[in-house]
Amino acid sequence: MKQKLKIDDIFNKEFHVDFKGYSALEVDQFLDLVLHDYEYFSSIIQQQKDLLNKYEDALSQQKRLLLEYEGRERASEDSPKEVNHVDLLKRVSKLEEAVFNKE
Numbered sequence: 001m002k003q004k005l006k007i008d009d010i011f012n013k014e015f016h017v018d019f020k021g022y023s024a025l026e027v028d029q030f031l032d033l034v035l036h037d038y039e040y041f042s043s044i045i046q047q048q049k050d051l052l053n054k055y056e057d058a059l060s061q062q063k064r065l066l067l068e069y070e071g072r073e074r075a076s077e078d079s080p081k082e083v084n085h086v087d088l089l090k091r092v093s094k095l096e097e098a099v100f101n102k103e
Contacts, residue, residue, distance in 0.1 A: 005037045 013030060015022040 001040050001043065003037055003040055004033050010034065 015026050015030070018024075
């Protein structure tokens with residue numbers, strides 16, 4: 001479906017005067033073109049609204065996933081760090097020195 005009328009076409013349209021006024025057939029044909037364009041623009045607007053809704057849904061899903069990821073990252077930062085066996089042995093050794101040397 002393509003746009004058949006432009007703003008200038010509508011603005012500059014002149015109807016031929018019949019003996020009783022404007023030609024009814026000519027007016028009807030022109031109004032049919034205007035109606036066709038309104039239907040065309042309405043369908044474009046609806047497509048854009050649908051596309052916008054789709055992108056907003058995708059964005060909200062991405063935001064939710066980002067929040068989940070940030071929460072997991074914070075939880076892993078809050079959990080105790082992995083302790084090395086060598087560090088544990090050094091700590092135990094220092095504690096033993098402190099305990100046994102004070103006696």
